[in-house]
Amino acid sequence: MPASILIADDDEISARFLKRLLTREGHHVSTVTTGDEVLRACASTPPDLVLIDLVAPGGHGFEICRQLKEQPTTRFIPVVIVTTQTDRHERLAGIDAGADDFVSKPFDPMELHARIKSLVKLKRYTDELESAEAVILGLGATIEARDPTTQGHCERLASYATSLGRSLGLDKTDLDALDRGGFLHDIGKIAVPDSVLLKDGKLDQQETRVMREHPIVGDALCAGLRSLNNVRPIVRHHHEKLDGSGYPDGLRSTAVPLLAQIVGIVDVYDALTSERPYHHARPREDALEVLGTEASKGWRDRVLVDAFADVLEPR
Ligand SMILES: [Fe+2]
Secondary structure, eight states, rough: OOOHHHHHHEHHHHHHHHHHHHHHHHHHEEEEESOOOOOOHHHHHHHEEEEOOTTTTTTTHHHHHHHHHHTTTTTTSSSEEEEEEEOOOHHHHHHHHOOOEESSSSHHHHHHHHHHHHHHHHHHHHHHHHHHHHHHHHHHHHHHHHHGGGGTHHHHHHHHHHHHHHTTTTTTHHHHHHHHHHHTTTTTGGGGGGHHHHHOOOOOHHHHHTTTHHHHHHHHTTTTOOOTTTTTTHHHHHTOTTTTTSSSOOBGGGGHHHHHHHHHHHHHHHHHOOOBBBOOOHHHHHHHHHHHHHHHSSOOOOHHHHHHHHSSSOO
C-alpha cells in the first residue's frame, strides 16, 4: 500500500537516507527542511503521513506537530516524530503534542516499515469516514438547493445556534454539534417529494404526515456515522415542544435535548425573518415576540429565548 509521505528533516544526509529507504518501499516521498514548510505542504497537499525530525530554531518537531493537530484540515494526518534516543521525557512531550508514533535513530528499517504501514492503514479508515461525512454534509446542502426560498438558511442556523450555545457557556463538542446540526437538521427532507416540499399553500393531512417524517428520516441517515452521534438528537428533535405537542416523539420538558431546543428556536426565528413565498420577512422584534408567545404557551424555554434575544446584535 504505497503512501505519500512528507519527511521534515533539517539534516540533509539523514533526509536523503530516509527518502531512499521509503522510496524503495514504493512510497511517494517529498522532503522539506523547516517547520513552516511542513505546515505549508500539509495545508496545500495533505500527505498520508508526516515524519518529523526537526530541532530548533527551524521550528521544533513537537511544536510543528502540535500546530498540525490543532488545524481541522491537518489533524488527521499521522505524525511520527524522530527521537535520538528513548528519552522518556521527550516522548511524553511528543505525546502531549499529539504525535501518533515515534521512531528512534539509528533507524531500524523493519520497525519503520511496520509503523508506517499501521499508521497509513488507520489513515485510510479516517479518510473513508471523512468522505462519508462530506457526503452527508453535501446532502444537507442539496436540501437547501431544492428549495430556493430557503437560501442561506442552514448557514444562518449554524451561526445563530453556535452563537446562542456560546453565550450559554456550552463546550466545544456541543458547539461543533450545533454547527453541524444547523446544516443537517432538515436532511430528512430529502425523502419529502417536491410536490410537498415546494407546495405554495397549506399542506393537507397526508402531506403534513409526510413532512413530519423528516426528523425520523434524517436521524436514520445520520445513524450510519458515529461521528454524527451528537448531531442526531438535533436532527430528530428540533420540532419537539416542551409541552409534548411537538413531533416526532412528543417529548416533554427536559426530555427534549438542549441542543435540539436551541436549533428549534433559531429555526423558527430564521423562518420568520426570511422572505418566503407564503410570507414576507418579518422584523426581528416580531420574530422575537412570536418566540416569546411560544414560551408563554409552554412550547419553548423562556431562558433560551431571552438568551437568544441578547445574542442578536441590536440594530
Ligand atoms: Fe425541520
